[in-house]
Amino acid sequence: MTHQSLNLSPGNHPDLHLPEADYVAGVQAFLSGQCAHDDQEAQQAWDTLCATANVKLAIVITAACLKDPGIAGMMAPGNWHFSEEEERMGVGKAGMVVNPHFVMTETHDRIEVVLCHEWLHVALNHIPRRDAFLTEMNDPANKKTLERVFNAGSDLEVNSILHDDLVRTGLHNIAFVPGYRSCTGLPLGLTAEAYTRIILTTPEIAAVVE
Numbered sequence: 001m002t003h004q005s006l007n008l009s010p011g012n013h014p015d016l017h018l019p020e021a022d023y024v025a026g027v028q029a030f031l032s033g034q035c036a037h038d039d040q041e042a043q044q045a046w047d048t049l050c051a052t053a054n055v056k057l058a059i060v061i062t063a064a065c066l067k068d069p070g071i072a073g074m075m076a077p078g079n080w081h082f083s084e085e086e087e088r089m090g091v092g093k094a095g096m097v098v099n100p101h102f103v104m105t106e107t108h109d110r111i112e113v114v115l116c117h118e119w120l121h122v123a124l125n126h127i128p129r130r131d132a133f134l135t136e137m138n139d140p141a142n143k144k145t146l147e148r149v150f151n152a153g154s155d156l157e158v159n160s161i162l163h164d165d166l167v168r169t170g171l172h173n174i175a176f177v178p179g180y181r182s183c184t185g186l187p188l189g190l191t192a193e194a195y196t197r198i199i200l201t202t203p204e205i206a207a208v209v210e
Contacts, residue, residue: 050082053100060111091118113165117158117175126154126192133193149206152176153196160188182208 086097096118103111121127130150137146159166159177166172178186178195182205186198199205 049100049104053082053098053103056108057098057103057111060108060115063108064112064115089114089118091121107169110169110171113162113169113171116162116165117155120158120161121154124154124157124192126157129192130154133196149199150192150196152199153194154192156183156186156195157190157192160190163188 080096080098082100083097084099084101086099088099088102090097102114106114130147133150134143134146139146155176156178159172159175163172163177163179166175166177172180176183178188178190186195186205190198
């Protein structure tokens, strides 16, 4: 898949103040949109969308890595691809999935918060912890439900950590955040496992997760 030629000079992005070599490397690392279209015109439109979204995403990621070098190790190019199947961003065993439409319609600040949300899922080992939790529950008949509930519990653990940033950017209005919306009665600072057990025994929260 080829992408249109892009002017990668940081001079075209006055909100970014980075060494040019770092900026170009960051952009090139994320030119990895992966989606096949039968129609050539649709394929070209998708390639252009991904290339443009990659530039914007690279600006946000490079700036975030400069603020916190500890997260740079999670930015391996092979771990990322674009897809319209993900609403915003998501992380799984195959790596990170990014919806380019989300990138193009959101502010840098909100994109960075969502990126941090996904990075924390990785840093907190939520996938192996979910697998361990399912093994502990030993309920194959309800595996899909338990996976979905644990995913909500892991979101609550992450969003408890990001609480202030979510409220500041208004993302608490669309996310599972302790103390807001359907999670009004939940405290901050619990583990994914603890939040999951609360959801399983609280019908009004479980109904939202379902």
